[in-house]
Amino acid sequence: MTHSNLLYAHSGGVTAVINATAAAVIETARSYAPRIGKVLAAHRGIGGVLAEDLIDTDALDETALERLARTPGGAFGSCRFDLPRDDGGAVMDRLFAVFDAHRIGYLLYNGGNGSMDAVARLHDEALRRGHPLQCVGVPKTVDNDIVGTDCCPGFGSAAKYLATSMLEAGLDIASMVGRKGSVFVLEVMGRNTGWLAAATALAADGDPERAPHVVLLPEVGFDEARFLQRVRETTERLGYCTVTVSEGIRRADGSLLMEKSRDPRGYVQLGGAGSAIARLLHEQLGYKHHWAIPDYLQRASGHWLSATDREQAMAVGRAAVEYALAGGGGQMSAIRRLQDAPYRWDVVAVDTRPIANLERALPSAFLSADGLHVTQAACDYIRPLIEGEFTQPVRGGLPDYRAFELPRLARLLPAWAG
Amino acid sequence: MTHSNLLYAHSGGVTAVINATAAAVIETARSYAPRIGKVLAAHRGIGGVLAEDLIDTDALDETALERLARTPGGAFGSCRFDLPRDDGGAVMDRLFAVFDAHRIGYLLYNGGNGSMDAVARLHDEALRRGHPLQCVGVPKTVDNDIVGTDCCPGFGSAAKYLATSMLEAGLDIASMVGRKGSVFVLEVMGRNTGWLAAATALAADGDPERAPHVVLLPEVGFDEARFLQRVRETTERLGYCTVTVSEGIRRADGSLLMEKSRDPRGYVQLGGAGSAIARLLHEQLGYKHHWAIPDYLQRASGHWLSATDREQAMAVGRAAVEYALAGGGGQMSAIRRLQDAPYRWDVVAVDTRPIANLERALPSAFLSADGLHVTQAACDYIRPLIEGEFTQPVRGGLPDYRAFELPRLARLLPAWAG
Numbered sequence: 001m002t003h004s005n006l007l008y009a010h011s012g013g014v015t016a017v018i019n020a021t022a023a024a025v026i027e028t029a030r031s032y033a034p035r036i037g038k039v040l041a042a043h044r045g046i047g048g049v050l051a052e053d054l055i056d057t058d059a060l061d062e063t064a065l066e067r068l069a070r071t072p073g074g075a076f077g078s079c080r081f082d083l084p085r086d087d088g089g090a091v092m093d094r095l096f097a098v099f100d101a102h103r104i105g106y107l108l109y110n111g112g113n114g115s116m117d118a119v120a121r122l123h124d125e126a127l128r129r130g131h132p133l134q135c136v137g138v139p140k141t142v143d144n145d146i147v148g149t150d151c152c153p154g155f156g157s158a159a160k161y162l163a164t165s166m167l168e169a170g171l172d173i174a175s176m177v178g179r180k181g182s183v184f185v186l187e188v189m190g191r192n193t194g195w196l197a198a199a200t201a202l203a204a205d206g207d208p209e210r211a212p213h214v215v216l217l218p219e220v221g222f223d224e225a226r227f228l229q230r231v232r233e234t235t236e237r238l239g240y241c242t243v244t245v246s247e248g249i250r251r252a253d254g255s256l257l258m259e260k261s262r263d264p265r266g267y268v269q270l271g272g273a274g275s276a277i278a279r280l281l282h283e284q285l286g287y288k289h290h291w292a293i294p295d296y297l298q299r300a301s302g303h304w305l306s307a308t309d310r311e312q313a314m315a316v317g318r319a320a321v322e323y324a325l326a327g328g329g330g331q332m333s334a335i336r337r338l339q340d341a342p343y344r345w346d347v348v349a350v351d352t353r354p355i356a357n358l359e360r361a362l363p364s365a366f367l368s369a370d371g372l373h374v375t376q377a378a379c380d381y382i383r384p385l386i387e388g389e390f391t392q393p394v395r396g397g398l399p400d401y402r403a404f405e406l407p408r409l410a411r412l413l414p415a416w417a418g
Numbered sequence: 419m420t421h422s423n424l425l426y427a428h429s430g431g432v433t434a435v436i437n438a439t440a441a442a443v444i445e446t447a448r449s450y451a452p453r454i455g456k457v458l459a460a461h462r463g464i465g466g467v468l469a470e471d472l473i474d475t476d477a478l479d480e481t482a483l484e485r486l487a488r489t490p491g492g493a494f495g496s497c498r499f500d501l502p503r504d505d506g507g508a509v510m511d512r513l514f515a516v517f518d519a520h521r522i523g524y525l526l527y528n529g530g531n532g533s534m535d536a537v538a539r540l541h542d543e544a545l546r547r548g549h550p551l552q553c554v555g556v557p558k559t560v561d562n563d564i565v566g567t568d569c570c571p572g573f574g575s576a577a578k579y580l581a582t583s584m585l586e587a588g589l590d591i592a593s594m595v596g597r598k599g600s601v602f603v604l605e606v607m608g609r610n611t612g613w614l615a616a617a618t619a620l621a622a623d624g625d626p627e628r629a630p631h632v633v634l635l636p637e638v639g640f641d642e643a644r645f646l647q648r649v650r651e652t653t654e655r656l657g658y659c660t661v662t663v664s665e666g667i668r669r670a671d672g673s674l675l676m677e678k679s680r681d682p683r684g685y686v687q688l689g690g691a692g693s694a695i696a697r698l699l700h701e702q703l704g705y706k707h708h709w710a711i712p713d714y715l716q717r718a719s720g721h722w723l724s725a726t727d728r729e730q731a732m733a734v735g736r737a738a739v740e741y742a743l744a745g746g747g748g749q750m751s752a753i754r755r756l757q758d759a760p761y762r763w764d765v766v767a768v769d770t771r772p773i774a775n776l777e778r779a780l781p782s783a784f785l786s787a788d789g790l791h792v793t794q795a796a797c798d799y800i801r802p803l804i805e806g807e808f809t810q811p812v813r814g815g816l817p818d819y820r821a822f823e824l825p826r827l828a829r830l831l832p833a834w835a836g
Contacts, residue, residue, distance in 0.1 A: 014593045073589030160815055167816055168718035171491030175432045292713035300586035304721055386815035397804035398582055
């Protein structure tokens with residue numbers, strides 16, 4: 001078979017378990033030798049494919065793969081890149097030239113909504129060209145907003161980290177109650193959806209007296225008066241109030257409460273909602289205010305992984321290799337929930353065409369009637385995803401993460417000028 | 419003995435292991451029954467003593483004490499309170515009235531620099547009055563800035579959390595290198611000293627290519643030009659740069675880079691240095707910028723404790739009870755370093771008078787010559803303090819922290835109007 005090599009690529013923001021997916025892909029692909037030949041990884045995502053910057057994963061022995069499977073971040077490098085539609089096909093031509101030069105018959109693309117669009121389009125392009133490429137999507141995002149899968153690898157660990165953070169910060173601020181009243185605001189990621197914000201509700205475990213007392217979600221228009229009233233009531237009762245705010249909360253008119261920056265391609269980097277909400281509370285109610293912004297920490301928390309999340313990250317990687325071998329180009333390996341308690345799940349193939357570029361928001365059944373919290377149903381959905389602990393080997397008091405050898409393949413094509 | 423009861427009080431900001439000290443104090447005091455009678459705890463620190471709001475710790479059985487010893491935050495409540503010097507002795511009179519009403523002969527005061535001032539003054543006042551009170555200080559602060567002890571319980575766990583956070587965020591941003599260059603800034607606590615900022619250097623383990631690439635400390639005047647140059651050089655070499663910034667960094671003229679708010683008593687709540695530095699880098703160098711502010715998360719990280727820190731927190735609590743019984747009023751239980759590697763330490767008594775209200779800054783041997791990082795000597799000092807892991811029992815994917823029963827003693831005095 002001339003195109004027997006497999007290429008794996010990270011796409012978009014990385015997570016605490018995307019390397020677990022990568023390790024599972026590599027291990028599974030090796031088990032199919034010689035049907036699958038070399039297992040390659042793109043350096044820095046699709047940009048590395050265009051640049052013909054490819055890593056030979058043969059350099060990763062079993063010990064290195066075990067380490068890879070527990071190391072946060074994306075060891076091969078990632079990038080944000082949307083396949084252009086207006087370049088006359090130049091990018092597509094280059095990608096297929098690289099696939100041909102390196103006899104790549106399988107492409108496993110590990111990303112979010114935008115990446116599943118790329119999978120669908122690469123698959124269609126392969127069909128159009130009569131090219132043997134099987135391009136399969138592997139889901140990944142802390143935002144948990146991919147349509148077609150019950151949950152997204154990366155979310156469970158970020159959710160566990162954030163719920164734990166709110167639980168612990170809640171114990172801290174409860175210790176420090178004074179006469180004046182105090183508030184604590186935790187700003188979480190999630191872009192346009194409130195899954196990560198909702199996860200912090202697990203800290204309260206259904207008890208309205210426990211942190212977080214308010215959860216502000218992008219799915220609900222921000223109602224300042226109602227919010228201030230709830231914080232005032234809570235603080236008058238308990239002496240303090242804790243608030244989770246999603247980075248992407250919007251006013252009723254749809255405008256973002258805060259927008260940090262917008263890059264030349266229009267990608268909005270969010271941020272600032274946490275300090276804006278904390279300052280609002282300080283100015284309007286006079287309370288002492290603290291806020292935390294975990295930023296990268298929430299999606300890189302390898303020291304406190306959800307074992308369920310990690311297992312799912314590996315399972316979608318393994319399944320994607322199988323789909324590719326079975327001619328399942330254009331599909332994504334998705335997680336299906338079979339049962340809530342005890343939690344049971346499996347992995348199924350879904351077509352990426354109808355799900356590409358969509359965003360799955362919190363369903364209305366997960367939003368409390370007053371718009372200031374989430375329901376028990378939301379907690380019941382999220383709880384199993386954060387369960388299970390993974391013990392990291394430790395060196396000198398810190399998780400024992402180490403650098404990986406990433407030898408590059410010799411380039412065979414002219415340099416890419418794009 | 420008429421004054422056989424022991425009173426324990428938290429003071430100032432809480433930590434991930436202050437409850438471990440409290441549990442050790444209670445357990446040790448109980449072992450001295452009937453020489454020590456009841457073991458009481460002040461609700462919300464010295465403010466609770468004034469309000470005669472006292473907790474009967476008999477309600478905490480062995481299981482509860484075990485839980486207390488691993489729960490972050492201060493279970494009995496804390497407060498920031500400086501003993502006034504200009505009230506004609508009204509506060510002192512009230513405190514001793516409460517001690518007498520509840521037959522308190524031992525006061526264990528668990529706090530930082532200001533608290534050691536209170537210990538010294540309460541001891542002197544007891545001597546002046548011929549009162550049997552033995553007031554002993556127990557050190558606690560994530561800032562690690564108490565003079566007279568090699569380190570402060572609370573610091574090791576916060577240091578472990580922050581070094582881990584920088585390590586993990588460093589892996590994340592290294593994955594996301596793009597053409598534009600990107601920076602990550604971690605803002606840490608520490609007030610006027612850079613111990614917590616220095617701790618993040620453990621993530622780099624002496625490798626100048628690894629995060630954090632720059633550590634900005636309050637002990638070094640902020641030199642903007644030199645800082646920008648270092649970040650530019652690093653980003654040109656690696657594609658990204660990571661920076662730790664202490665909340666209390668100052669310009670060369672001594673002014674704070676950012677000051678969030680000042681309460682009526684003059685207590686400055688710091689904050690904003692992280693976003694200020696990130697924005698500076700974005701504006702001056704054009705880099706993509708992210709910043710994290712762990713805030714309370716860094717001092718409440720019970721899910722990732724330093725076992726060494728926790729053991730020291732318990733040891734200073736146990737020793738303080740012994741000092742109180744031996745007539746060691748006015749002393750603080752301090753940690754003494756006997757050896758670096760392998761690390762050996764013990765607990766000794768030090769007089770609080772000469773150390774009260776001082777702040778221990780990073781020694782110059784811990785500051786790199788260029789003022790933009792710390793030395794290997796700093797890492798060698800901090801490393802053993804973050805070592806050892808403690809496994810929290812988990813429930814539903816989160817640390818199994820639960821509320822404590824805190825029954826109050828009946829009040830015997832008129833209400834305090836202060």
